[in-house]
Amino acid sequence: MALSTIYELHAEICKMFSNPKRLEIIDHLRNGEKTVSELVNLSGLQQSALSKHLNLMRQNGVLLRRKEGVNVFYSLSDPKILEAFEVFRQILRGRLEENEKLAEELKEVASR
């Protein structure tokens, strides 16, 4: 598990974010902590699968964990992550708009 270069570390972070369900979970935590059961309902994942996602993100320093009685609350550890996401989403939006334009053009061409 010993990572060395900046590229390996960076890749490890990206790998952790390269799963739609994990990104969705992060989004659900955007406005504050949630329990595992709440996240089960929100995500639609099986409890065991969710638990593994949460643990992975926690081990990578993305999530914080807090126990209170029987419940465990998870929360985002660093709001900067959301900033970085914003840049990606902007790129994606730009790309989506391009695709929509292309789709429009194709429709126009096809309808002639």
Next chain:
Amino acid sequence: MALSTIYELHAEICKMFSNPKRLEIIDHLRNGEKTVSELVNLSGLQQSALSKHLNLMRQNGVLLRRKEGVNVFYSLSDPKILEAFEVFRQILRGRLEENEKLAEELKEVASR
């Protein structure tokens, strides 16, 4: 191959960045285009492996491709990607510093 949700698109991008060699290649293109052979030398990858990385990043819109005679030049398509990387690297730097502090403390404790 049909992606739909923003999470799936975002995850797809992250997946593409979740490989140390690809991140290294992007870094090599930071200051302008390079041919495949130049990148073979810079990256230490086998030519076939490099070619696949380049093709993948191109298909995902991260790289541009330009042919000139026998050579093919690749370049970054969007400088914003480097911005997003910067945010990640900052988080990583912070985490590395923390680790170093912890390592220091451990050394001190151990040397008593």
Next chain:
DNA sequence: TTCACATATAAGAAAATGCTCATATTTAAG
């Protein structure tokens, strides 16, 4: 056309990922 170089692609194997199902652990209540 033929050759040599630059680049791309195909096939196969090893490793990693993420799911499901089953089981363990922890904690509060009775």
Next chain:
DNA sequence: CTTAAATATGAGCATTTTCTTATATGTGAA
């Protein structure tokens, strides 16, 4: 102590990733 609820962990399986080796394609020179 026993039970029930919340959470975590383990085993097995299908899928994906990435590498290596070998081969194909494309382009300019002779």
